[in-house]
Amino acid sequence: MRSDMLVSVAVVDEEGPHITIPRLAVVARALEQNFRYFELIYLLRESQRPQLDRFAAEIAGLANLRIILTGEGTRFYRQRLIATMEAIGDVVALYDPDDMPIEDLVTQIGHAKDRDEILIGWRPSRPPSGWSYRLLSLASNNVISARAARTIILPREPLNAIAARKSASIDLRFEARNAPTHYNRFDITTPVRAKAGFSQRYELLMEILLAGAPRFLKLYAALGFLVVAGSTLYSFYAIAVILLRDHVQEGWFSTAIIQSGSTAFIAGGMSILAISLVAVLEVLSGGSARMIVDEISNTNFFDKVEDLNVEMSGDTPAIGEQHVA
Known part of the structure; x- marks a missing residue:
């Protein structure tokens, strides 16, 4: 034992x-x-x-x-x-x-x-x-x-x-x-x-x-920022087309700017939201104590504790007899 x-x-x-x-x-x-x-x-x-x-x-x-x-x-x-x-x-x-x-x-x-x-x-x-x-x-x-x-x-x-x-x-x-x-x-x-x-x-x-939520959210945030970068490049492409091309279909530029702007706005917002959720998850912890309703116990370790093998010398006064000079 x-x-x-x-x-x-x-x-x-x-x-x-x-x-x-x-x-x-x-x-x-x-x-x-x-x-x-x-x-x-x-x-x-x-x-x-x-x-x-x-x-x-x-x-x-x-x-x-x-x-x-x-x-x-x-x-x-x-x-x-x-x-x-x-x-x-x-x-x-x-x-x-x-x-x-x-x-x-x-x-x-x-x-x-x-x-x-x-x-x-x-x-x-x-x-x-x-x-x-x-x-x-x-x-x-x-x-x-x-x-x-x-x-x-x-x-x-x-x-x-x-x-x-x-x-x-x-x-x-x-x-x-x-x-x-x-x-x-x-x-x-x-x-x-x-x-x-x-x-x-x-x-x-x-x-x-x-x-794995923080890991997934960070990955999602990274993908969101990639979409923002792609939307920004597409906006530059649309501006270059309207400046360099002589014949551009009517309404194409405004549609391209709206699409790229909307995509960048949504992707950027979701990326920021994902990062915020990561921060919240990293702050939140514990809460297990609130899930415990009651505890019933019959533990008793003291009846198995052996006496300490401590000897008192004859010159050592008892605790009650000690005094300060």
Whole structure:
């Protein structure tokens, strides 16, 4: 049993407490057998609170369990981010029980602590939908792959660096190309269980697009300025034609100037708007605390704290007997 670290394992409920809570019991037993200090974080939405009453006895028997209730509008990947921000462990694991047995997770947690590196689950073969992930990967700062598992293990220092990024929610799902620390992969051999429906796939797409929004806006702004430059050159061309050509169709010059001017105005305005949105996105951050509705906790680390081996010498006065000369 390791006692040199505090381990946080977070599980986000996707299938309901009637399925997730029995799995949490297995996770809690494994953590209790392998780590002296640990916490188990269970995230679910506020609408699922009434279902918890039916499992009150099971919940009471889970050591160091923290139940975090989030608002109805909180997305799945935002819940994962909340879990990492609320975790207090030296090593934090976002765990999907369908990815791997808990025994394998315990082993990888030890590796992450000893090596001080981020570990992400990786499947040896690509599912049939891998081409769509590859397409998204080309437009993103992350390595979007169907082979990437949802389970990821992060030591405290790399986690703090990831959590400070505006793309943290997607960086906790897929390897970031420009991350402040390197991701390392470990093999997962369990078969893929297709449980993500259309809504969750759409949510993942939105997270990828939101994470890459500044990049897309900057590209759009650059294209807008190119259009402005092209419109300006076209205006010069129209002026040159009206000055150098003897026969110009009636109305051509005014039409050309109006077209180039309108295009330059619209493209320039949209470019400035895109740059402004980039600035807004770079300023805005956080907000996860407002998504937490309530927390239920039965954690208690103090009963496992050993007495300090401190001896008082005979010449040292007690604290109450010390005085100032």
